Amino acid sequence: MKNYKIAVIPGDGTGTEVVNEGLKVLQAVAQKCSFKYKKVMYDFGGERYLRTKEVLPKSAVSELKTFDAIFLGAIGHPDVKPGILEKGILLKLRFDLDQYINLRPVKLYDERFCPLKNKKPEHIDFVVVRENSEGLYKGMGDFRNKGTSKEVARQISHNTRKGVERCIRYAFEYTKKYGKKKRLTLCGKTNVLTYAWDLWERTYNEVAKEYPEIQKDYAHVDATTMWFVKNPEWFDVIVTDNMFGDIITDLGAMIQGGMGIAAGGNINPKGVSMFEPIGGSAPKYTGKNVINPLAAICALGMLLTEIGEEKAGVMVEDAVKTVVKTNLKDLAAGKMGYSTSEVGDLVVKNL
Ligand code: IPM
Ligand code: MN
Numbered sequence: 612m613k614n615y616k617i618a619v620i621p622g623d624g625t626g627t628e629v630v631n632e633g634l635k636v637l638q639a640v641a642q643k644c645s646f647k648y649k650k651v652m653y654d655f656g657g658e659r660y661l662r663t664k665e666v667l668p669k670s671a672v673s674e675l676k677t678f679d680a681i682f683l684g685a686i687g688h689p690d691v692k693p694g695i696l697e698k699g700i701l702l703k704l705r706f707d708l709d710q711y712i713n714l715r716p717v718k719l720y721d722e723r724f725c726p727l728k729n730k731k732p733e734h735i736d737f738v739v740v741r742e743n744s745e746g747l748y749k750g751m752g753d754f755r756n757k758g759t760s761k762e763v764a765r766q767i768s769h770n771t772r773k774g775v776e777r778c779i780r781y782a783f784e785y786t787k788k789y790g791k792k793k794r795l796t797l798c799g800k801t802n803v804l805t806y807a808w809d810l811w812e813r814t815y816n817e818v819a820k821e822y823p824e825i826q827k828d829y830a831h832v833d834a835t836t837m838w839f840v841k842n843p844e845w846f847d848v849i850v851t852d853n854m855f856g857d858i859i860t861d862l863g864a865m866i867q868g869g870m871g872i873a874a875g876g877n878i879n880p881k882g883v884s885m886f887e888p889i890g891g892s893a894p895k896y897t898g899k900n901v902i903n904p905l906a907a908i909c910a911l912g913m914l915l916t917e918i919g920e921e922k923a924g925v926m927v928e929d930a931v932k933t934v935v936k937t938n939l940k941d942l943a944a945g946k947m948g949y950s951t952s953e954v955g956d957l958v959v960k961n962l
Contacts, residue, residue, distance in 0.1 A: 626684025657688020
């Protein structure tokens with residue numbers, strides 16, 4: 612019997628509540644699919660930072676490297692200046708574990724939850740492959756004449772051939788394996804950002820030659836947001852850089868029913884990957900047992916698929932789909948018609 616090692620970082624705010632429901636589902640699905648796991652809890656987050664003045668202990672990254680996967684709740688604390696925890700925990704783990712792909716499925720499970728008119732589940736079913744280690748997130752830049760009227764602040768988008776190519780290759784492979792339309796859209800800004808997107812476009816076109824069965828496609832990022840609303844059914848798999856991917860996946864989350872259902876995976880195909888709901892720590896709802904745990908449960912489903920328990924991954928997704936269709940009144944916190952823990956129980960019941 613397989614025995615996995617899973618690191619759990621509930622993090623801040625509602626992170627703990629949604630992770631608890633995810634772990635409930637993990638326990639149930641492990642039994643049904645006959646695998647074992649050992650989980651180790653880590654208290655990284657705002658509370659720990661305020662207590663110890665340390666964002667991440669030095670040993671964190673090397674310890675996390677010994678796991679099969681990481682399950683994360685949310686990072687962000689109202690009493691900590693924005694940026695400290697996000698950069699010091701979330702982005703640090705993405706970078707240091709070289710999770711160079713951020714995989715974000717955009718799937719509508721029930722048309723009742725789509726804010727777009729006449730769009731059904733068959734119209735909203737695509738995946739964004741977001742580059743997760745470079746671009747504007749690299750943190751390169753500087754100030755000149757800071758605080759004066761002549762101040763200049765520069766923020767550089769750093770794109771390497773290696774970084775771009777491995778992301779595009781992953782996207783082609785993903786499209787080949789899972790794409791329903793076998794179409795890979797490059798989402799960029801070749802008309803204005805003529806250095807970065809020249810590299811992206813050239814790399815895309817070169818790698819594309821190895822995948823004659825995949826339909827090539829390109830859309831500017833601004834137009835992409837328009838298509839998300841106008842005809843999302845066009846999309847199958849989208850590959851884009853870190854910043855554009857961050858932005859378009861929030862819009863993607865809304866058209867699939869909101870942050871309550873949107874999950875993502877930070878993936879290192881040859882290393883340790885980390886799965887999380889893409890919403891934040893929602894301080895307003897913390898401790899109230901009203902937050903929607905389905906995004907975290909979907910993230911757990913993705914985790915299972917990535918470690919090789921594909922059947923378990925499908926079971927979790929199917930159970931989520933059933934609960935969304937047959938039980939929930941709404942996907943937003945406080946409006947589901949059920950509490951956080953009841954929603955977790957419903958998923959377990961439907962496995
Ligand atoms: C996300 C978040 C993060 C990002 C923040 C919290 C650093 O918005 O996962 O999309 O910008 O990547
Ligand atoms: Mn984001």
